[in-house]
Amino acid sequence: MLYINQLADVVGKEVTLKGWVYNIRSSKKLLFVLLRDGTGLCQSIISQEDVSEELWEQASGLQQECAVEITGIVNADERSVGGHELHVTGLKVISVTENYPITPKEHGIEFLMEHRHLWLRSRKQWAAMRVRNTIIYSIHRFFQEKGFIQMDAPVFTGNAAEGTTNLFETDYFDRKAYLTQSGQLYGEAMAMAHGKIYTFGPTFRAEKSKTRRHLTEFWMIEPEMAFYDLAMNMDLAEEMIRHIITDVLEQNKPELEILERDIERLEKVKAPFPRISYTEAVERLASEDMQKKLDAMMQERHDEKVLLQKEKEELDSEFGQAKKGRKFQIDRRRGQINARMEQIDEDLRNIPVWKKSAQEKKWGDDFGGSDETLLTMEEETPVMVYGYPAEIKAFYMKRDPENDKVALGVDMLAPEGYGEIIGGGQREEDLDTLMQRLKEHDLPEEPFRWYLDLRRYGSVPHSGFGLGLERTVAWICGLKHVRETIPFPRMMGRIYP
RNA sequence: UCCUCCGUAGCUCAAUGGCAGAGCAUUCGGCUGUUAACCGAAGGGUUACUGGUUCGAAUCCAGUCGGGGGAGCCA
Numbered sequence: 056m057l058y059i060n061q062l063a064d065v066v067g068k069e070v071t072l073k074g075w076v077y078n079i080r081s082s083k084k085l086l087f088v089l090l091r092d093g094t095g096l097c098q099s100i101i102s103q104e105d106v107s108e109e110l111w112e113q114a115s116g117l118q119q120e121c122a123v124e125i126t127g128i129v130n131a132d133e134r135s136v137g138g139h140e141l142h143v144t145g146l147k148v149i150s151v152t153e154n155y156p157i158t159p160k161e162h163g164i165e166f167l168m169e170h171r172h173l174w175l176r177s178r179k180q181w182a183a184m185r186v187r188n189t190i191i192y193s194i195h196r197f198f199q200e201k202g203f204i205q206m207d208a209p210v211f212t213g214n215a216a217e218g219t220t221n222l223f224e225t226d227y228f229d230r231k232a233y234l235t236q237s238g239q240l241y242g243e244a245m246a247m248a249h250g251k252i253y254t255f256g257p258t259f260r261a262e263k264s265k266t267r268r269h270l271t272e273f274w275m276i277e278p279e280m281a282f283y284d285l286a287m288n289m290d291l292a293e294e295m296i297r298h299i300i301t302d303v304l305e306q307n308k309p310e311l312e313i314l315e316r317d318i319e320r321l322e323k324v325k326a327p328f329p330r331i332s333y334t335e336a337v338e339r340l341a342s343e344d345m346q347k348k349l350d351a352m353m354q355e356r357h358d359e360k361v362l363l364q365k366e367k368e369e370l371d372s373e374f375g376q377a378k379k380g381r382k383f384q385i386d387r388r389r390g391q392i393n394a395r396m397e398q399i400d401e402d403l404r405n406i407p408v409w410k411k412s413a414q415e416k417k418w419g420d421d422f423g424g425s426d427e428t429l430l431t432m433e434e435e436t437p438v439m440v441y442g443y444p445a446e447i448k449a450f451y452m453k454r455d456p457e458n459d460k461v462a463l464g465v466d467m468l469a470p471e472g473y474g475e476i477i478g479g480g481q482r483e484e485d486l487d488t489l490m491q492r493l494k495e496h497d498l499p500e501e502p503f504r505w506y507l508d509l510r511r512y513g514s515v516p517h518s519g520f521g522l523g524l525e526r527t528v529a530w531i532c533g534l535k536h537v538r539e540t541i542p543f544p545r546m547m548g549r550i551y552p
Numbered sequence: 553u554c555c556u557c558c559g560u561a562g563c564u565c566a567a568u569g570g571c572a573g574a575g576c577a578u579u580c581g582g583c584u585g586u587u588a589a590c591c592g593a594a595g596g597g598u599u600a601c602u603g604g605u606u607c608g609a610a611u612c613c614a615g616u617c618g619g620g621g622g623a624g625c626c627a
Contacts, residue, residue: 080586087586100585119577136587153578154562159588160576161564165619221626237627262626263553269626401621404556408623423623449627478627496627548619 060094062129062139069144071126072097075176076117076152078159086114088143089136090125091176099125099141110146119158120176122149171543172552182310183539186303187528193302194255194276194522197295203278204249207256208238214502223261223271234259237521240451240506242279243482246517247509253278265547267536268424268474270525272545279519285463285481288518289439292467292477293328295522296437300324303531316533320471323435328467332442336422336430340413345429349410356399356406363392363399421447428472437476441465450492453483453516465520473530479520486510 057070074092081087084103089096101114117123126145131138156166157173167174174180198205211225211232222233238254245252254277262269278291300321303311311318331339339345409425416426422440431438445454445462455461464480483489489510493500500507528540538544543552 078588080589081583082586082589083583085584085586087589089587098587102584104584134585134587155577156562158563158577161588163564163620165559166563168619239627260626264624264626265620266622398621401556405622424626447627451627475626 058094059090059092059097059137059139062097062137063131066129066131066139069126069128070141071124071145072099072141073124073149074122076119076121076123078119079117081115086117088114088117088123088125090123090141096136096178097139097141098135098137099127099143101143101146106143106146110143113148114143114146117148118152118155120152120155122152123147124149168538168544168549169551175542178313180539182307182313183528183532183534184542185310186307186314186532187524187540189303189306190299190524190528190531191255193299194295196302197298198251198253198278201251203251203253204245205255206242206245206249206252208235208241208245208254208277210235210257221261223259236260237275238277239279239519239521242277242519243517244505244509246279246281246519247513247515250282251278251280263547266424267538268526270537270541270544270546273537273541274524276522276524277519279517281515281517283481283518284516285441285465285518288479288481288520289330289441289465292465292479292520292522293439296328296467296477296527297325299527300531311532314532314534316531320435321531324437326436328436328439329434330439330441331430333440333444333461334418334442336440337416337418337420340416340426340429345413346410348432349406349413349429353403353406356402360396360399360403363396366392419444419446424474427468427474431468431470431472434470437470438468439465440468441480448480450496450498451482451489453481463518467520469526469530471530471533473526475523476526476530477520477522479518481516481518484510484514484516486514 057065057072059072059074062070072090072092074090076088077091077096078089079086086101088099088101090099101111103111106114124147125141125143127141127143130140130142132140134140155173156170157177175184195205211227212235213227213230213232222236225232225234236258238256238258242252242254245254254275256274257272258275259272260269261271280288280291283291304318304321308318311321405425409429412423412425413429422430430440441464442455442461443464443466445452445460448462448464452462452464455463462480464478466475466479467477468474469476483492486507489507490500493503525537525540528534529537532540534540538546
């Protein structure tokens, strides 16, 4: 089997490709068939003079997504997508397709989500899945090369230790069971057996969140390391992200171009990531400086809106006498302007709220989505915020020995508004302290018996974190919404296809 | 649960109280290098649903259903 991404090796030879018709253009005696085979796109040219009448007729009837086997001679050609094209000598139709729903034109999101099983064939979706694949492989390689053991935490959990509101309940032989929302506690047990481990699996959250950052089913990577403190944990998280970015830049430049990702921004992620304490973050949010920046941001949006409005009016007046091709361009640009204006209007509604939220931020408050955006606004790399108030963090998080109010947790916030991609920290290793924390959080001891055993038998300082795969893919691909970073997204209100 | 926007041809959208339209897709015709090709023609409508206001409703009002974005929530 020969694939399109191997064509450079067979220039001048006659080869056979198997795939699907991605698009078709015709002239009187020429047919241009853009072939898709999963590895890329290749244009084939069918010239009526060079082929049999039967083949010509067959080729004329092709439609988008027909499955075909095309034989032809490979030419290197700058004009063609991918740099190669096929001068067709033979064609076999494997299966006929009629009226494929997704045309090469624009579609709305509802329609595309309804056809996700077909949408996956489209170029941008194809590119995003390739990047996702690189990221997954890169993560495995990173940990494997460092001697981590990949181990799987269970998906079913038997108790709802921390409340059931966010958990999906399921029937487990007449008992209640829940789908996991983190493998961390099990990760701790496995780290005590192997030293350094990581889990890689799905997690489930029954949150009623309809936003671009939320899925009900998403994939999480959770390393857990014995004898690691918070600083070592942060070093590891940073090194992992830089490893991923390096791999993607090395292997997926063409995909990033299809996604129209600003590659320069990714290249800048190689610098060390800023680390700021929660206390500094609060000060930064509540500062005069932040208020001024937000005012400036507000003004910028206003100015941009005026400019867009003007451009739109010019386009409108041009539209009447424009030729068809130009009309098409105008329509496209108008669509872009409308989308941007909607975004601006939303920002204009939101910025005052962000401003208020930032200004009123006090020590002890948790950060919202807008606060995360503001903290990373001027950064080129992710930012790590550490040392959160213990009260807003989980029972298992170790406190700062120098300040009991501070938990040794860390979040990594991605730049460009992508929000939290990593959450983690150092775990409490002392049995009595942990039992005390359970009491403070009103949690029963019984379900945690096994977990407490870890502190009874050879307890050591240890740390770990969880990386949200989809948010990471969204950030690296520059995708607005996490639903395009996973083959079949599961979100509130959608379970089909 | 709350705020906000949307629902018109297979798809993307227009029609701002007065004849329901365009582009793409489909079918037919034309064109020898197209890049979302282009040019010409044809077919394609319960304007999400229910009720109301009006001489007249896609348009205004109320409700229902479906969808987008956001807040809350997200150890």
